[in-house]
Amino acid sequence: MTMTAADLNALRPALQQRAHKRFLNVGCGSAGPERLPECFQQAGWQQIRLDINPAVKPDIIADTTDLSAVETASMDAVFSSHNLEHLYLHDTVAALNEMHRVICPGGFLLITLPDLQQVAQWVAEGKLTEVIYQSPAGPITPLDILYGHQRSVAEGNTFMAHKSGFDKHSLSEALLKAGFKEVRVTADPYYNLWGYAQKA
Structure with missing residues (x-):
């Protein structure tokens, strides 16, 4: 589930029709x-970038647990990737509450993060440091998924x-x-969870 334009149109047709x-x-x-x-690469979407790290030059520098720089119900959607x-x-808990707060009624959250249930299968088989896929940051092992990209942390x-971390059940519950x-x-097949959450 990476949320195509067709998926979004089926889920939120009224939102998709806004200019x-x-x-x-x-x-x-x-x-x-x-x-x-x-879905966010389609015409009509304006991206507001937020990050805690000023080095990536976001529009808003903030911690995910405190989105006070963003007005309540001012966003049609929130995207949270890893x-x-x-x-x-x-x-x-605070981060998800803040994401919910800034989304307007009828809007949605699209979130993706590691699926610890899939990763646990590799760990159980004794493959903690085996490369399971290649990413833009380089080779990824179960250890990287569990504790963060080790090379980046070392640097x-x-x-x-x-x-x-989360599995399907705990993310749904949260x-x-x-x-x-x-x-x-x-x-998905790449050890990620994808969550779609609609605000009433």
Whole structure:
């Protein structure tokens, strides 16, 4: 589930028909627009980039747990790619509550992060340090998925360390507790969870 334009149109046809829509890219990092899900690459979407790391030159410098720089109900959507796992578990509650707050009624959250259930299978087989796929950052092992990209952390980018994690059930539960109305969580072949959560 990477959320295509057709998927979004089926889920939120009224939202898709709006001429101008804004989404907050939480924990945007340095990735370019080509790395966004297809639904956000369509005409009419304006991206607002937010990150805690000033080096990636975001529009807003902020911690994911405090989005006070963003007005309540001011975003049609929030996109969160691989940043929730960088927070301690108790802080993920605050982060999801903040994401819910800034989304307008009828808007949605699209979130992706590591699927610890899939990774645990590799760990159980004694393959903690085996390369399981190649990423733009280089080879990725189960150890990288569990604790953060080890090479980046070793080079001083401590923002890359992982402090918590989710499986399908726990992510669904966390999204519902944050106040989202409709929640769908799926796993992809690359050890990621994808969650769609609609705000009433």
